[in-house]
Amino acid sequence: MTELESVAEFRDRARRWLKDNLPAATGRYSGPENDDIWDRSRQLQRILSDGGFAGICYPKEYGGQGLTTAHQRAFTEESFEYEMPLVFNIPTLSICAPTILDLGTEEQKRTHLTAVLRGEELLVQFLSEPRGGSDLAGLTTRADRDGDEWVLNGSKIWSSGAYAADYGICLARTNWDVPKHEGLTLFLVPVHAPGVTIQRIKQVTGSTEFCQEFFDDVRLPADSVLGEVNGGWAAASRLLFHERSAMGGTSPYMSGSRPRLSVDLSELVELARSVGRLDDPAVREDIGEARAMFRVRDQLVARVSRQLASGELPPPASSIVRLFSAENAQLQIDKAIRIAGASAATAAPDGTGRQLGIDYLFRNSWSLAGGSAEMSRNVISERLLGMPREFAADRGVPFNQVKHGR
Ligand SMILES: Cc1cc2nc3c(=O)[nH]c(=O)nc-3n(C[C@H](O)[C@H](O)[C@H](O)COP(=O)(O)OP(=O)(O)OC[C@H]3O[C@@H](n4cnc5c(N)ncnc54)[C@H](O)[C@@H]3O)c2cc1C
The missing domain is CATH 1.20.140.10 (Butyryl-CoA Dehydrogenase, subunit A, domain 3)
Incomplete structure (x- = not known):
């Protein structure tokens, strides 16, 4: 086994490389408020990848560096003064890609993680729906099996940066005869596939980063499933773990900045x-x-x-x-x-x-x-803390018998 480079040596190497390869940051990062930032971030991510500094905590076989969180922390500290591909951090690098790393097939990992780390793919989360995001297991976007394919119908909302992304990790209902947590499946959906319509939403801040998507008979191949068919709740729980880690600042996969x-x-x-x-x-x-x-x-x-x-x-x-x-x-x-x-x-x-x-x-x-x-x-x-679970009228009830506010 080759010995890991010490954090001090790595920090020195990173400092020299950053100085020679990345431009100085201009002002405070205020989120993806202008559309050019996406292309620019893809270029910057490619520069990191070519220089051997992309995906510091990702395994080497998928284009990462196979190093520790201490190496990542050192790189982040050194990179504060430089222009970094920060839009890759949330949700691509810290939420979606780690979920693929945890649950994906070998082929999914080789395809998507390699592309992400080289700056060729941005990912987005398709979880929340217009009827509410907190009751995630109560979602009504559906995927029905048709031969070797799945057919996706429904709508997602509040997807940050979907218009600029390549794939969405989408939770959909695949079985309506069982209680709500048991009939879900996680899919990798090409954002610009036929049948996907994306509308941007203008917020009170002026930002148009949020999107709503409409899925009309979107056909997905069988290998779009991430994790197990009808095992979507366990898969989504893994994704939510990465999401909370990202939002809380404990994710080892972000590079360059804490959440803003x-x-x-x-x-x-x-x-x-x-x-x-x-x-x-x-x-x-x-x-x-x-x-x-x-x-x-x-x-x-x-x-x-x-x-x-x-x-x-x-x-x-x-x-x-x-x-x-x-x-x-x-x-x-x-x-x-x-x-x-x-x-x-x-x-x-x-x-x-x-x-x-x-x-x-x-x-x-x-x-x-x-x-x-x-x-x-x-x-x-x-x-x-082991306190009693809150009351839920739909607990244990087959989803097709649960009353919805339609
Ligand atoms: C900046 C930002 C980025 C986002 N990015 C994405 C994204 O990329 N993809 C995505 O899918 N979603 C995204 N979201 C949506 C986010 O996940 C939802 O806003 C969140 O889950 C809450 O859902 P909701 O807004 O539908 O509120 P609701 O679920 O309708 O809840 C409304 C209020 O009721 C409270 N409430 C609901 N149920 C309970 C309960 N059981 N007990 C106590 N209180 C309760 C909630 O806390 C909330 O205050 C984003 C949101 C923001 C603000």
């Missing part, structure tokens, strides 16, 4: 200075609280990551960091708004306060994206 926090600490200090309130005791207290939350978040992420990796904590524990990260993000935004005061609402289009106002409009997303904060509390109470 609206404002960071140095920005809060700068903000207080710019509005002339750095000496205000109430503002200093707000900054202190924000700092304490960041420190707790970092310690929590480190501890939960370690315990998840060693098996001391079961996968549902990813909900702890997912919940805390959402609360922290919202607290940081609220503090920033308190400090900025009216300037957050009245800033010029290119002023600092303008981004803050937009961040405030996006604030509630932090407790919805990756499953809502309330659902995280349910997971923590029922699956970690």
Whole structure:
């Protein structure tokens, strides 16, 4: 067995390579707000791949580097100053590709993981539906077997970046005669296949990243199934584990940045200075609280990551960091708004306060994206603390006998 390069040597090599191969980052990453970022990210991901720095924690046989989370952390720290393909992080690298790694056939892994790591494929999640995202097992998008194929019909919504992606991981109902969790199957769906219509949704922030998809007799080959037929709930649970890890900051598969926090600490200090309130005791207290939350978040992420990796904590524990990260993000935004005061609402289009106002409009997303904060509390109470399960009128009832609000 060849010995792994030490983290210190790897860090040095990464530092030199980044300096020679990637341009400096320009400004704070604010999400995929303009369409050019997708093509640019594909190019950057290809550069990482050619340089031997793509998929640091992915196995070598699928185009990764087969290294440890400590190597990934070192690379991420070194790469902060450089332009990185950040739109690959969520959901492609940290949620969808790890699900394929866990559940895919050898062929699925060789096809999709290799393409993702070379920047040739972006993935998206098709989970939420117009009737609601929290009751995921109650979904009504259907896939019916027809000879060697499946025929997909229904609609998904809130799919981040679907219009720019290549494949969607889609949960659909394949058996209506059994209780809701038992009749689901996970599929890999080509986003631009005949029968798929994508509509972009404009949010209050102005972003059109969200999409709704309509599936009309979309034909999928038998080998599109990811995991077992009718074993979709177990498969989706694996995907949700990766999703909570990504949102909570414990995923080993993200490169270059943590999930975007609206404002960071140095920005809060700068903000207080710019509005002339750095000496205000109430503002200093707000900054202190924000700092304490960041420190707790970092310690929590480190501890939960370690315990998840060693098996001391079961996968549902990813909900702890997912919940805390959402609360922290919202607290940081609220503090920033308190400090900025009216300037957050009245800033010029290119002023600092303008981004803050937009961040405030996006604030509630932090407790919805990756499953809502309330659902995280349910997971923590029922699956970690052993508290009684909440009442569900449809438990154990064949899905075709469950009443729906149609
Ligand atoms: C930024 C962002 C990105 C997203 N990206 C994707 C994506 O790529 N793909 C995708 O499929 N989805 C995506 N989503 C959708 C997200 O998964 C859903 O918003 C989330 O699961 C909640 O579903 P919902 O919005 O339909 O709310 P609902 O399920 O209708 O819930 C409404 C409210 O009721 C509460 N609630 C519901 N049930 C319970 C319960 N049993 N106990 C207590 N409270 C409850 C919820 O917590 C919520 O506050 C994204 C959302 C956001 C904000």
